[in-house]
Amino acid sequence: MAAPDLHTFTLPNGLRVVLAPDTTSPVVGVSVHYDVGFRSEPEGRTGFAHLFEHLMFQGSESLEKLAHFRHVQSSGGTFNGSTHPDYTDYFEVLPSAALERALFLEADRMRAPKLTQENLRNQIDVVKEEIRLNVLNRPYGGFPWILLPPVLYKTFPNAHNGYGDFTDLELASLDDCAAFFDTYYAPGNAVLTVAGDFTVEQARELVERHFGDVPARETPQRPSFAEPPPHGEVRGEHHDPHAPLPALAVGYRMPDPINDLDAYLAHLVLASVLTEGDGARLQQRMVHKEALVTDINAGAGLFGPFEARDPDTFSITAMYSPEVNVDRVLGALDEELELLAGTAPSEQELAKVTARWVSSLHKEHDRLVSRTLGLGSFQLLYGDPGLIYRLPDRIAAVTPQDVSAAAKLLRPDSRAVLQVFPAGGAE
Amino acid sequence: MSITTHRSAEEIGRTERGPRELPPLGEQRAATGLSTVDTTLSNGLRAIVVKQSTVPMVELRLRIPFADTDLMHAAKAEVMASTFLSGTARRDRVAVDTDLALVGGELDASVDPERLSIAGNSLASGLDTLLDVLSDALTGASYADDEVGREKSRLVERIAMAKSQPSVIARQALQKHRYGDHPATREMPEAEDVAKVTSEQVRALHKDFVLPRGSVLVLVGDVELDAAVTALESALGGWKADGTATELPELPVVPGGDLLFVPRAGAVQSQFRLSTQAITRTDPRYPALQLANLAFGGFFSSRLVENVREDKGYTYHARSYLEFTPGSATLLIDTDTASGVTANALLEIRYELARIVLSPPDESEVDTVRQYAIGQLLTATASQSGLASQLIGLASQGLGVDWLVSYPGKLQEVTIDEIAAAARDFFAPVNWTGVIVGDSAQFETVRLLGDVKQ
Known part of the structure; x- marks a missing residue:
């Protein structure tokens, strides 16, 4: 796919800007990515990066509490934010008449967020309810994104729970918030993306007007989160009071997403060959032929690919019936990986993967939210937003031998195996 | 954290220049015709x-x-x-x-x-x-x-x-x-x-x-x-058959009444699912109802969310919405709250229902929900998948692209009085019923508020 019209520049305060004009619909997307995620939060403050994301919506110098939401929505727009391993994003999608307003809102909280004790206490309560809703009160809550990392990784940044422990959340202080903002939310540590219906000159002028006087601040040295892969197979268990069936997550380390992109992409293709669609290898064998599992999925990243720098996780997850022994499931997985390692997949298997990538890229591009966020995260992680549009070609260039080589790297003697057991009480 | 000195929260929250004025909306270009x-x-x-x-x-x-x-x-x-x-x-x-x-x-x-x-x-x-x-x-x-x-x-x-x-x-x-x-x-x-x-x-x-x-x-x-x-x-063309695909028989009208408390052992949250009878998109009162619903709980800046989430911290998620059934529709309220505040949350939901009847949305609220409804239609239909999903939803009610094109105009015409009438007709607490699913110990407090049975 040809890259759309992309313009990038950097303001004197260090803010990187991506403009992607496209006049097909009279709507715009605005996002800001800050180069800090839950891997950077300090020990004893698990969940802090996400809690802080909530606080960024609670008002700023020019905006009372609730004003951010009201201004976006009364302009006909939507908003949200999300916290990832290595970045935190904020976005608005609105009718194009509201472009300047969205830029104003983002600039105001980049310049001077209003961090108050009252809002901190209120958002700790809200975040605790979010965790109860998404983790504690439902089956398979946090599976595998909270449960697998502590089995696969040893160091705090990679292993800890990014949603946070309630005790840590309760301890969060206003001073923690101030330190976190001053350390990580400098304009030089952020990417602003504007996509949709505008002209480059107009957008550039508005960006300079609103973000130009956000004072430059020192940006933090980006830490390395590198740690050695596991020696041997490390097993972990979790007893889930709500789960009706056992579940399994197998985690492997994978190539550096940034510095070894082609090998990383070969792992993505491998994931598709293994589990995407009824014709995929593990679907055919483990779901349909041998009925070992109810569902099986493979993929990169805790929430998807291109969300983290090194180290990133390749995982295979499955739900299976209590009558099936987990070692049979692992055995079948290892046999299929060994088969692929020995005999490269067919050209047709790869053609399917490529075609589905092309169409999913088009679909992402067509949804303005995902287009805006994708451009921003690729600028942040790769310094190259246009790379998104070259991915189908890069994926198409992955050879059957590359996929074999990827399969060979998923070794049983260097992986994490997490089992989830139903702990009764499910109604 | 990694830097040794940092400003205080108070210093971070203000600049020398002080608060700035919100820029006005620009000129909105219309969507190109479909x-x-x-x-x-x-x-x-x-x-x-x-x-x-x-x-x-x-x-x-x-x-x-x-x-x-x-x-x-x-x-x-x-x-x-x-x-x-x-x-x-x-x-x-x-x-x-x-x-x-x-x-x-x-x-x-x-x-x-x-x-x-x-x-x-x-x-x-x-x-x-x-x-x-x-x-x-x-x-x-x-x-x-x-x-x-x-x-x-x-x-x-x-x-x-x-x-x-x-x-x-x-x-x-x-x-x-x-x-x-x-x-x-x-x-x-x-x-x-x-x-x-x-x-x-x-x-x-x-x-x-x-x-x-x-x-x-x-x-x-x-x-x-x-x-x-x-x-x-x-x-x-080769997919042929006599007969016509079978519609669901009409649903009974949802009458107001007691809430049913359903115990769920070990629950750390309570699920509220409340409902009342509403009207379909073909009813002339529909645009007013949609706007009244937005003001009540239909989006983040609604009375319900600002109360139970942003003010009280009882929940991460609360919303009200319309659900269409053959020839009719209902209104629903969904929220999941911490167990310990089940009764408090019920009190606030009932308060907001009564409040929207007695103090219906004022001009500024109406302006917000109107712009939101119009803008949402624009952004939701800007993608192929969004437009396809919107159209199939309309088509099952016998509507089509014309409705989609003319609806923003109808939203523009709705008056404050029509919204107040819709609030009175559809949000009065007496017309609502529903269920609360939660830890059985919560019933003892919830029942004290009345109109809840087990």
Whole structure:
């Protein structure tokens, strides 16, 4: 796919800007990515990066509490934010008449967020309810994104729970918030993306007007989160009071997403060959032929690919019936990986993967939210937003031998195996 | 943290220049007109095609009314939907997937008490393949014994999985509380019924219920209208049958009444699912109701969310919304709160219901919800998939592209008084009922508020 019209520049305060004009619909997307995620939060403050994301919506110098939401929505727009391993994003999608307003809102909280004790206490309560809703009160809550990392990784940044422990959340202080903002939310540590219906000159002028006087601040040295892969197979268990069936997550380390992109992409293709669609290898064998599992999925990243720098996780997850022994499931997985390692997949298997990538890229591009966020995260992680549009070609260039080589790297003697057991009480 | 000195929270929150003024909205460019055709194919299928060439893709939605009063219907329908794409005389399961994958495509079938829904997409260049696979399944899905057998065991496990979700438990309790044993309540079959379904029954169900007449297909994408209609006619013309697809019998009106408290052992949250009777999109009061609902709980800046989440911190998520049923509609309130504040949350929900009747939205609230509703329609229909989903929803109520085009104008015309009237007609606490699912210990406090039974 040809890259759309992309313009990038950097303001004197260090803010990187991506403009992607496209006049097909009279709507715009605005996002800001800050180069800090839950891997950077300090020990004893698990969940802090996400809690802080909530606080960024609670008002700023020019905006009372609730004003951010009201201004976006009364302009006909939507908003949200999300916290990832290595970045935190904020976005608005609105009718194009509201472009300047969205830029104003983002600039105001980049310049001077209003961090108050009252809002901190209120958002700790809200975040605790979010965790109860998404983790504690439902089956398979946090599976595998909270449960697998502590089995696969040893160091705090990679292993800890990014949603946070309630005790840590309760301890969060206003001073923690101030330190976190001053350390990580400098304009030089952020990417602003504007996509949709505008002209480059107009957008550039508005960006300079609103973000130009956000004072430059020192940006933090980006830490390395590198740690050695596991020696041997490390097993972990979790007893889930709500789960009706056992579940399994197998985690492997994978190539550096940034510095070894082609090998990383070969792992993505491998994931598709293994589990995407009824014709995929593990679907055919483990779901349909041998009925070992109810569902099986493979993929990169805790929430998807291109969300983290090194180290990133390749995982295979499955739900299976209590009558099936987990070692049979692992055995079948290892046999299929060994088969692929020995005999490269067919050209047709790869053609399917490529075609589905092309169409999913088009679909992402067509949804303005995902287009805006994708451009921003690729600028942040790769310094190259246009790379998104070259991915189908890069994926198409992955050879059957590359996929074999990827399969060979998923070794049983260097992986994490997490089992989830139903702990009764499910109604 | 990594820097040694930092400003205080107070210093961070102010600049020398001080607060700035919110910039006004600019000039809004109108969406370009939709190029569309709404026609009936020779087999009686209604087809709506929209040319939207934002990306070289097509999005397809097909809805087949699929209701029955047979107590085994939900089980048979669920097995049928999950094996609908598992093979035909021309393609086995793997070939279906391969053919779709090679054109960057996917197709998926799902069923609810009202209808069988088929959704898919592909590269625009693969439209013929997408339609060929669809037509193959519509006219020749084989429901082989081994495919049906295996999907049944997967379904039994999936049902067990779904039934352990608090949201599913709460939904089932609400449906039963609102509608008793009406077929609309059978949103998920019982595992033991699924186990009894035979492949003969599934084949018979397909033959009797998968009917073009009464069904609607929406195609949105990078297509030329005439060519797309011709492609549809040639691919789907062979899907023929007498009879008309079966609509769900009308639902009883939801009367106001006591809330039902449903105990769930070990719950750390309580699910509130409240409901009242509403009206459909064809009712002249509908735009006013939509705006009243937004002001009440229909978006983040609503009274309900600002109260129970942003002020009280009782919940992460609260909302109210409209749900459309054949010929009618209901309003619902959903929220999940911490167990310990169950009664407090009920008090606040009832307070907000009463408040919107007695203090209906003022000019500034009305302006906010009006702009939001108009803007949402614009952003939600800017993508092919968003537009296709919007249109299939409208089509099942007999509406089409005209409605979509004229609706923003109707929203512009709604008056404050009409919104106040809608608030009074639809939000009065006396007209609401519903369920609370939670830890049984909470009932002792909740019942003190009155109008809650166990």
